[in-house]
Amino acid sequence: MLNFHLSNSADRNATVSISTLRAPAAPQMGLPDAEVTFRRFLAATRETLHETLQSKHGDDYAQALIAGDPEIDMEQIGRELPRANVVYLSSKGEVLYASPKIVEVIINPDGTEKERRDPVDVPGNVNDQQVPIHWTGKKMKKQDAVRKFVFQRSIQLRHVDGLTYDFMYGMAKELHEENAMVLLGGGAKGKDPLIFHANGSPYHGFLEGRVDSLRYQLLLRLSHLELKRPA
16 A cells, blocks of 8 residues: 655645555356366477578478478477567577666657657655655546546555545535646645656556545546647
């Protein structure tokens, strides 16, 4: 359970909690009362891949497939694999015996490459040890928000005691009555995107509130994709 500081419209902050909901159990596959086990089998070897066959028989090797079945290794294909290890290959298909160097590639909006650089470690800013997540006051009607942003995640916020219940109920009620969502911001000035862990994805965070008598819901909607009309 993750706790972090959250401020309200009056710039008062409190510690709130993120609740993780358990997903319902997936439906069982197979026959009733019968256990299903998954196994891995070898589908191809290096000698039966397209690139190898192309180098041996040329681009048009259909006749070679009919005459001799070079794409099938009778001794290897179909063997059960008890365990498998991850192996990294170069662009030439050669095994890399050392970890590859990670390079951050910056892409322009039109899809062209802008620059390459070494990755920079970015700390998370959603925690209970730094400045609170700010209520920026920038509100947007719900129907407008869902047309402008693609929301990838939704997180339910919970109170940790009676005082934070009043704190969070007040925020939920304000948003519920206005049928709006408010933008949250990280950092000292509340202008940074929300990052939940080190080197995590930056998100635009929108807070949605719902109330029903004395019950409330505060939902944090997360998006890193804004929809814009093409120029």
